[in-house]
Amino acid sequence: xxxxxxxxxxxxxxxxxxxxxxxxxxxxxxxxxxxxxxxxxxxxxxxxxxxxxxxxxxxxxxxxxxxxxxxxxxxxxxxxxxxxxxxxxxxxxxxxxxxxxxxxxxxxxxxxxxxxxxxxxxxxxxxxxxxxxxxxxxxxxxxxx
Amino acid sequence: xxxxxxxxxxxxxxxxxxxxxxxxxxxxxxxxxxxxxxxxxxxxxxxxxxxxxxxxxxxxxxxxxxxxxxxxxxxxxxxxxxxxxxxxxxxxxxxxxxxxxxxxxxxxxxxxxxxxxxxxxxxxxxxxxxxxxxxxxxxxxxxxxxxxxxxxxxxxxxxxxxxxxxxxxxxxxxxxxxxxxxxxxxxxxxxxxxxxxxxxxxxxxxxxxxxxxxxxxxxxxxxxxxxxxxxxxxxxxxxxxxxxxxxxxxxxxxxxxxxxxxxxxxxxxxxxxxxxxxxxxxxxxxxxxxxxxxxxxxxxxxxxxxxxxxxxxxxxxxxxxxxxxxxxxxxxxxxxxxxxxxxxxxxxxxxxxxxxxxxxxxxxxxxxxxxxxxxxxxxxxxxxxxxxxxxxxxxxxxxxxxxxxxxxxxxxxxxxxxxxxxxxxxxxxxxxxxxxxxxxxxxxxxxxxxxxxxxxxxxxxxxxxxxxxxxxxxxxxxxxxxxxxxxxxxxxxxxxxxxxxxxxxxxxxxxxxxxxxxxxxxxxxxxxxxxxxxxxxxxxxxxxxxxxxxxxxxxxxxxxxxxxxxxxxxxxxxxxxxxxxxxxxxxxxxxxxxxxxxxxxxxxxxxxxxxxxxxxxxxxxxxxxxxxxxxxxxxxxxxxxxxxxxxxxxxxxxxxxxxxx
Numbered sequence: 001x002x003x004x005x006x007x008x009x010x011x012x013x014x015x016x017x018x019x020x021x022x023x024x025x026x027x028x029x030x031x032x033x034x035x036x037x038x039x040x041x042x043x044x045x046x047x048x049x050x051x052x053x054x055x056x057x058x059x060x061x062x063x064x065x066x067x068x069x070x071x072x073x074x075x076x077x078x079x080x081x082x083x084x085x086x087x088x089x090x091x092x093x094x095x096x097x098x099x100x101x102x103x104x105x106x107x108x109x110x111x112x113x114x115x116x117x118x119x120x121x122x123x124x125x126x127x128x129x130x131x132x133x134x135x136x137x138x139x140x141x142x143x144x145x
Numbered sequence: 146x147x148x149x150x151x152x153x154x155x156x157x158x159x160x161x162x163x164x165x166x167x168x169x170x171x172x173x174x175x176x177x178x179x180x181x182x183x184x185x186x187x188x189x190x191x192x193x194x195x196x197x198x199x200x201x202x203x204x205x206x207x208x209x210x211x212x213x214x215x216x217x218x219x220x221x222x223x224x225x226x227x228x229x230x231x232x233x234x235x236x237x238x239x240x241x242x243x244x245x246x247x248x249x250x251x252x253x254x255x256x257x258x259x260x261x262x263x264x265x266x267x268x269x270x271x272x273x274x275x276x277x278x279x280x281x282x283x284x285x286x287x288x289x290x291x292x293x294x295x296x297x298x299x300x301x302x303x304x305x306x307x308x309x310x311x312x313x314x315x316x317x318x319x320x321x322x323x324x325x326x327x328x329x330x331x332x333x334x335x336x337x338x339x340x341x342x343x344x345x346x347x348x349x350x351x352x353x354x355x356x357x358x359x360x361x362x363x364x365x366x367x368x369x370x371x372x373x374x375x376x377x378x379x380x381x382x383x384x385x386x387x388x389x390x391x392x393x394x395x396x397x398x399x400x401x402x403x404x405x406x407x408x409x410x411x412x413x414x415x416x417x418x419x420x421x422x423x424x425x426x427x428x429x430x431x432x433x434x435x436x437x438x439x440x441x442x443x444x445x446x447x448x449x450x451x452x453x454x455x456x457x458x459x460x461x462x463x464x465x466x467x468x469x470x471x472x473x474x475x476x477x478x479x480x481x482x483x484x485x486x487x488x489x490x491x492x493x494x495x496x497x498x499x500x501x502x503x504x505x506x507x508x509x510x511x512x513x514x515x516x517x518x519x520x521x522x523x524x525x526x527x528x529x530x531x532x533x534x535x536x537x538x539x540x541x542x543x544x545x546x547x548x549x550x551x552x553x554x555x556x557x558x559x560x561x562x563x564x565x566x567x568x569x570x571x572x573x574x575x576x577x578x579x580x581x582x583x584x585x586x587x588x589x590x591x592x593x594x595x596x597x598x599x600x601x602x603x604x605x606x607x608x609x610x611x612x613x614x615x616x617x618x619x620x621x622x623x624x625x626x627x628x629x630x631x632x633x634x635x636x637x638x639x640x641x642x643x644x645x646x647x648x649x650x651x652x653x654x655x656x657x658x659x660x661x662x663x664x665x666x667x668x669x670x671x672x673x674x675x676x677x678x679x680x681x682x683x684x685x686x687x688x689x690x691x692x693x694x695x696x697x698x699x700x701x702x703x704x705x706x707x708x709x710x711x712x713x714x715x716x717x718x719x720x721x722x723x724x725x726x727x728x729x730x731x732x733x734x735x736x737x738x739x740x741x742x743x744x745x746x747x748x749x750x751x752x753x754x755x756x757x758x759x760x761x762x763x764x765x766x767x768x769x770x771x772x773x774x775x776x777x778x779x780x781x782x783x784x785x786x787x788x789x790x791x792x793x794x795x796x797x798x799x800x801x802x803x804x805x806x
Contacts, residue, residue, distance in 0.1 A: 016600035023607065067596070096596045117599060 007060035024124040040071025059140035066095040077109040193231025215330040218260035221278035226253035232286030247309040254319030260326035320349030347375030458556035480529035514543030587645035640764035681719040700765040705733035732791040
C-alpha cells in the first residue's frame with residue numbers, strides 16, 4: 001500500500017478550517033487526495049456511493065468535526081458504526097469542543113483519536129504531522145473486493 | 146345508714162341510755178336503799194352495758210362523719226369507766242369497791258385525757274383507742290373481782306388506802322386536763338365541746354368528792370350526786386339538741402364540707418390524721434354529688450367551646466353514615482350553614498367518584514376501628530356544598546356514645562399546603578432548567594464563540610504568510626496586535642468556562658493533603674527564575690474534592706507571580722486550623738492591592754492594570770471566591786502597608802462542616 005493512496009475525508013462545515021487543513025497539508029508536502037463534506041448527511045451519502053461514481057475509495061480515513069448543521073459529528077459516527085461496509089473506518093475527531101460529553105461520546109464510538117482545535121496558530125501543522133506519520137505506519141482497512 | 150336514721154337511733158339509744166348508764170352506776174355499792182345485793186349488782190352491770198352501748202353509738206355515728214380526737218377519747222373513757230363500774234357491781238367487798246372506783250377514775254381519766262395525744266402521731270393507737278380502753282378496763286376488772294382478797298386492805302369509809310387515794314387524785318387531775326382538751330379539740334363545735342368538757346369536769350369533781358367523802362366519812366352520796374348531775378346534764382344536752390348537731394344527727398352536708406376543706410388546707414403540714422382526711426373525703430364524696438355534677442357540666446361546656454373554636458373540622462358520624470355532630474369549622478370548611486350538616490349523610494361531603502369507595506371503607510373501619518389517618522396515604526378530596534372540591538387530611542377515631550358506636554373524624558383543609566408545595570416544585574424545576582441553560586451557555590461560549598475566533602486567527606496568519614513581503618510595517622504591526630487580542634479573548638473564554646463549571650464539580654470530597662496539592666501546583670506553574678515559593682509546614686488538611694482546591698491555589702499563586710513588579714519575588718503559603726474550619730494564606734511581596742480595590746478584585750473580569758501590561762482575564766479571584774464560597778469558606782485580601790498582598794481563605798475541614806455560600 002502506498003501511503004499516498006490513503007484518501008483523506010474531511011467532514012467540517014467551517015471553510016476556514018478546511019482551508020487551514022489544506023494549507024497545512026500543502027506546507028507538509030502531503031499530496032494525498034482530500035474529499036470534503038459539509039455535514040454528516042452529505043458525508044454519509046458520499047461515502048455510501050459505490051461503483052464507478054464513488055467519491056471515496058478505501059483506504060481512507062476521516063477527520064471529523066463535531067459541531068455541524070443538519071447532522072452533527074456524534075450522530076454521524078453512530079450512523080457510520082451501524083453501516084456494514086463503513087463501520088471499520090478510522091476516524092479522528094477534530095473539534096473546538098473540549099467538553100467531556102463530546103470526548104467520551106466520541107471514544108465510545110471507537111474513534112482513533114480526539115483532537116481539540118484549542119489554540120490558534122500552528123496547531124494544524126502538528127496535527128497533520130502526526131496524521132502523516134500515522135497513515136504511513138498504520139495499515140488501514142482495504143476494500144473487501 | 147343515713148343521717149336521719151342515725152339521728153333517730155342516737156336519740157333512742159344514745160341519749161336516753163346515757164342517763165341510765167352513767168347515772169345508775171354512780172350509786173355506791175354500799176348504799177342501803179338498794180337491797181338486796183343481787184339487785185344492786187344487776188343494776189350496776191346493766192347500766193355498765195348501756196354506757197358501753199352509748200360509747201359505741203358515738204363511735205359509729207362519728208365514723209360516718211368525721212371523728213375528732215375528742216370523740217374517740219370520750220367514747221374510750223366512757224367505756225373504761227363503765228366496765229370498771231360494772232365490775233365493782235360483781236362484788237360486794239369493801240376493798241373491791243374502793244379500788245374499782247379509784248381505778249375507774251384513773252383509767253377513765255387517762256382515756257379522756259388522751260384527747261391531748263396529737264393527731265397523726267400515734268395513728269394506729271388512735272384508731273384502736275376504744276378497744277384498748279375496753280381491754281385495759283376488763284383486765285383490771287377481772288383482777289379486782291377475782292383477786293380482791295389480795296388487794297391492799299381498805300380501812301373503810303374515811304380511811305382509803307393511800308395508793309387508792311393517789312390513784313383517784315391522779316385520775317381527777319387527768320379529768321380536769323381532759324375537760325380542757327375536749328374544749329380545745331372541739332373549739333369550733335360548741336355543742337359537743339360543752340357536753341364532753343362539762344362531763345369530764347363533773348366527773349373530776351366527783352372524783353375529788355369521792356376522796357373527800359372517804360376521808361371525812363361523809364358517805365358516798367355527794368360524789369354520786371355530782372356524777373349523776375353530770376350524766377343528766379349530758380343526756381339533756383344531747384337529747385334536746387343543745388349539743389353539737391353532728392353528734393346527734395350526723396353532720397349537715399355544708400358543715401362537713403367546710404371542715405373537710407379546712408383539713409385539706411392544713412394537710413400539707415403532715416400533722417393531720419390520714420384517717421380523718423379519708424373520712425372527710427368520703428363525707429365530701431357523699432355531700433358533693435351536686436357539686437360534681439355542676440363541675441362536669443362546666444367542663445362539658447368548656448369542651449364544647451373548644452370544639453367550636455378549633456380550626457380543625459370535627460364530625461361525629463353514626464354507623465349508618467349519618468352525621469350526628471359537626472363543629473363550626475367543619476360547617477365553614479364544607480361551605481354549609483351553621484347547622485346544616487347534622488342529619489346529612491357523610492358521603493355528601495365526598496366527591497361523587499369516591500362515594501362508593503367511601504361507603505366501603507367506612508364499613509371496613511367500623512368493623513375494625515383503629516385510631517388512624519384516613520386514606521392511607523392517598524390524596525383525599527372533600528366536596529363543598531357549592532360543588533367545588535378541596536384537598537384535605539382526616540384523622541379517624543372510633544368512640545362509644547349513648548347513641549351507639551360513632552366515628553370521630555378530624556378534618557384539616559390542606560389545599561393551601563398542596564398549592565404551596567406545587568409552587569415550590571415548580572420553582573425547583575425552573576431552577577434546574579435555568580441551571581441547564583447556564584450549562585448550555587458555557588458550552589456555547591466555549592465552542593461557538595471560539596470557532597469563529599480561531600478562523601479569524603487563522604485568516605490573519607495566512608495574510609501574514611502570503612503577503613508579508615508586500616505589507617507595510619504598520620499593517621504587519623496591526624496583524625500582530627490582532628493575534629494578541631485573539632489570544633486574550635480565547636483565554637477569557639477559557640476562564641469563563643472554568644468559572645461556570647466551578648459550581649458543577651461533583652467529584653466526591655475527601656480529606657486531601659494540601660501540602661501535596663501545593664507541591665503539584667508549584668511544579669505545574671513553574672515559577673520563573675528569581676521567584677521563591679515557600680510552603681510553610683505543617684499545613685492542615687482540608688475536606689475537598691481535589692480539582693477545585695487545586696485551581697484555587699493555582700490562581701492565587703499564579704496571580705502572585707503574574708502581578709509581581711520585580712524580577713525577584715517571594716511567595717509564602719501557610720495554613721492553620723481554626724477549630725471548625727481551616728484557613729490558608731497566600732502572601733507575596735509584590736506591589737500590593739490598594740485597600741479600596743479589595744472588593745472590586747473579586748468581581749468578574751476586573752483587572753487592576755491594562756491587559757496590555759499584564760495579560761489576564763480578571764477571572765482568577767472571582768473563581769477563587771466562588772469556589773471557596775461553595776465550600777463553606779470565605780476569602781479576603783489583606784494588604785501590607787507598603788507592599789505585599791495576602792489572600793486568606795477558609796475551607797471546611799470535615800464532612801459535617803458544610804457551609805452555606
